[in-house]
Amino acid sequence: MSNTNHGSDKVLSEKVNRANGLLERGKTDEAVAILNEAVLANPNDEDVRYNLGIALARQGNSDEAIKQYEEALRIFPDYIEAHNNLGNLLSRLGRLDDAAKHFEAAAKAMPDYAPAYNNLGLVFQRQGRTNEALGQFQKAVKLNPQYWEAHFNLGNSYLAASHFDDAREELRTVIRLRPDFRPAQAALTNLEAVAAVRPPSKP
Secondary structure, X not given: XXXXXXXXXXXXXXXXXXXXXXXXXXXXXXXXXXXXXXXXXXXXXXXXXHHHHHHHHHHXXXXXXHHHHHHHHHHOOOOHHHHHHHHHHHHHOOOHHHHHHHHHHHHHXXXXXXXXXXXXXXXHHHOXXXXXXXXXXXXXXXXXOOOHHHHHXXXXXXXXXXXXXXXHHHHHHHHHHOOOOHHHHHHHXXXXXXXXXXXXXXX
C-alpha cells in the first residue's frame, strides 16, 4: 500500500478485512459501501481498488469492477491478481482478446503463475485455437502438478485434438487429485465407451 502512516494503514486494513468478511457472508452491498469509503479516503491504494473490484464483480456491477481493476493496475502495473481477475471478468463478458492480454501480462510479470496459463488456455479454447490452448494447459500443470482444474482442461484439449491416450491420463489424474469431481468421471466413462467401439487403427 502507498500510505506510509501506520495508523492509517491499520484502519484501512481493518476496513478491507471487514468488507471481505461481509462478502463471505453474502452481504455484498455492505462490503461495496465500506470499500467505496476506503477508496475515497485512499484513492491511490491498489489493494483497496482491487478488493472493491472483487466486491463490485460479485455484486454484478461489471463496468465499475473493470474500472477498479484498471485503477489498481494503473497504480501497480504488475499486480498479478488484478490482471487475472480482470481477465476472468472480461472473459465472462465475451471480451476474449482483452482477457488474453491480461492473462499474458500476469504470466509476463510472474512466469511461474500457473493460473494465468490455465485461464489463457481457456480463452484460446473458446476461440477454437485448440493447439495453443493445449500448450497453455501443459505449462500450467508443469508449474503446478496438483492443479486439477488445469489437468481437466488439458484432458479436454487432448480430447478435442483426438489424443485419446493423453486425455485418459489427464482425466485419471484429475480423479486422483479430486475424486468427487463428477465431470472428470463422466468424461473418462465416455472416453472408455468410445474407445471400446472405435475400430483399431491400421498398422
